[in-house]
Amino acid sequence: MRITVVGAGYVGLTTAVCFAHLGNEVMVVEKVQKKVELLKDGRVPFYEPGLEDLLVENLRKGRISFTTQLSEGVEFSDLIFICVGTPQNPDGSADLSQVEEVAKETAKLMNSYKLLVEKSTVPVNTHKLIKRTVERYLKIRGKSMEFDVASNPEFLREGSAVQDFLYPDRIVIGVESQRSREILQELYKDFTCPIIFTDPATSELIKHASNSFLAMKISYINMVADLCEKVGADVRLVAEAMGYDKRIGREFLRAGIGWGGSCFPKDIKAFIRMAEDQGVDFSLLKEVDKINTRRAQQFVDKVKSVIWSLRGKSLAIWGLSFKPNTDDIREAPSLKIIPLLLKEGAFLKLYDPKAMDNFKALYPPGKDLTYAEDMYDAVKDASALLILTEWREFEEADLKKVKELMELPIIVDGRNIYDPKKVRELGIEYYGIGVLNL
Known part of the structure; x- marks a missing residue:
């Protein structure tokens, strides 16, 4: 399939390179010219095991290309993945200005059906705001054409992102139409993991619910670790024994100095x-x-x-x-x-x-x-x-x-x-x- 990925950050680049590796033709739209030049030369601007090797391989095979022009990306494909940043505002909410910009500019450029897919982590019901924005700018142009907005959250762990993309635990897809469902079903047809189709709001919520639960497990075992130190117990053995319970699981029960990162x-x-x-x-x-x-x-x-x-x-x-x-x-x-x-x-x-x-x-x-x-x-x-x-x-x-x-x-x-x-x-x-x- 032909795929456009908007944003060459951590999520966008991993998504683009892995889709190319699976045999798709991918065009990446990135505003920063220096980053585009770097990527065209086969160099990744951050460290992620295995990603640069895959980039070089797919550049050689002609499966992936880079541009600074969104117009080229919109023309290239009807399937557009939105992978731009959603940084945190001072009040804790997500800054969705980059997502809005992609929706607005895509609406100004599109002349045929497009499926816009949220890959960035966004608050629940962001799909409604994207849909409203596209409709408004199509109306200004005097255009009436079909489009869809879908949600397909990423569950990539830094340090193992390539493996996580190619061999996921599950794929979550939120759609509102049969057309968008069929397109994304075709895209992921070779994956053997469970593919969960939901409405877009549920899909958007799943990402935040998942990450918050994992963070809760880490904070919980750290709280237990504090008690272990006071009473002379060993949190490593506590966590090991807890982890054998299938209802709990062994992952994210390692006590330490806390979680960090961008997620x-x-x-x-x-x-x-x-x-x-x-x-x-x-x-x-x-x-x-x-x-x-x-x-x-x-x-x-x-x-x-x-x-x-x-x-x-x-x-x-x-x-x-x-x-x-x-x-x-x-x-x-x-x-x-x-x-x-x-x-x-x-x-x-x-x-x-x-x-x-x-x-x-x-x-x-x-x-x-x-x-x-x-x-x-x-x-x-x-x-x-x-x-x-x-x-x-x-x-x-x-x-x-x-x-x-x-x-x-x-x-x-x-x-x-x-x-x-x-x-x-x-x-x-x-x-x-x-x-x-x-």
């Missing part, structure tokens, strides 16, 4: 705001958000309890991205923890396999904050090692070497990546989250 923080606030606008009290989700917000200060308090005063102490930081296998630092716990450590007077040496360039843009090197060449360089002469992201290379680190390089062999593990017993047998003081800290 959970934004989506949970947007869901709360949506509910409030309808007179529904989402106090449960408000508490979920509060629990997560407290994690940064609690972690810094734990560090202070371990090494006493932080003033003048050299601390090694492993991990800046909000999760492994991405360079994304949006709403990362590191962005909250590092300012608190600096305020306490600590000297920090930071290392992350992929996210250091993004972090340097916010925190340039200075007298109290520097960047290491590798993870072992970061721990030289450090009074403690703080782990903020669970990168695999950290899990596989030579801890004997780490001990030899540090001034004081102390690890404060914000992600519970190590077995406390094994680390302590090496002569390293180890402090995790929700485990017995001796």
Whole structure:
């Protein structure tokens, strides 16, 4: 099929490249000329495992192209995926100005049937606003032509987005007409996972309901971790036993310093705001958000309890991205923890396999904050090692070497990546989250 994707951000580019990989012809519309030039050259402006290789392959096969002109995209295909940004407003609601712009400009350009598909995460009933906008601008043009608006939310996890797209748990599609249903049914016909057809409002709601529930699981196990520390229990074993219950599941029950990224923080606030606008009290989700917000200060308090005063102490930081296998630092716990450590007077040496360039843009090197060449360089002469992201290379680190390089062999593990017993047998003081800290 021929597909137009508007927006070459994380969701848009992953969607476009994967659809091309599946044999479709895809045109991507992106306003930023520099990004288009980069993509035409086969380079992805962010880190996502496997995505750049697929981009290069499909450029070579001629299945994917890029343009800055929406007119080219509207002419290219009757199937238009809207993958533009929906950033958070100060009140927690979603800024839908980019979605509105796509709807408006498409209506000005279209001369035949178009199916506009929401892929961006949007509040419930956004499809009605898109439909109204298209109708208004068609009326101004004196045009009367058929079009449809559908919802097809993404469920991509950064760090495994290609795998998530190609082998999803489910595909959710919200439609209002038989025509749009048949088009999207044809597009996804080779997928073997459950395909759930709903009305657009239900489809829009499913994304926010899913992400908010996952965030709730993380905050819940973090709350349990706090209790475990108080009573001498082990949250890792609590979570493992809970996870064997099929009603609960094992995913998202890993205690730590909280969730971040571009989805959970934004989506949970947007869901709360949506509910409030309808007179529904989402106090449960408000508490979920509060629990997560407290994690940064609690972690810094734990560090202070371990090494006493932080003033003048050299601390090694492993991990800046909000999760492994991405360079994304949006709403990362590191962005909250590092300012608190600096305020306490600590000297920090930071290392992350992929996210250091993004972090340097916010925190340039200075007298109290520097960047290491590798993870072992970061721990030289450090009074403690703080782990903020669970990168695999950290899990596989030579801890004997780490001990030899540090001034004081102390690890404060914000992600519970190590077995406390094994680390302590090496002569390293180890402090995790929700485990017995001796």
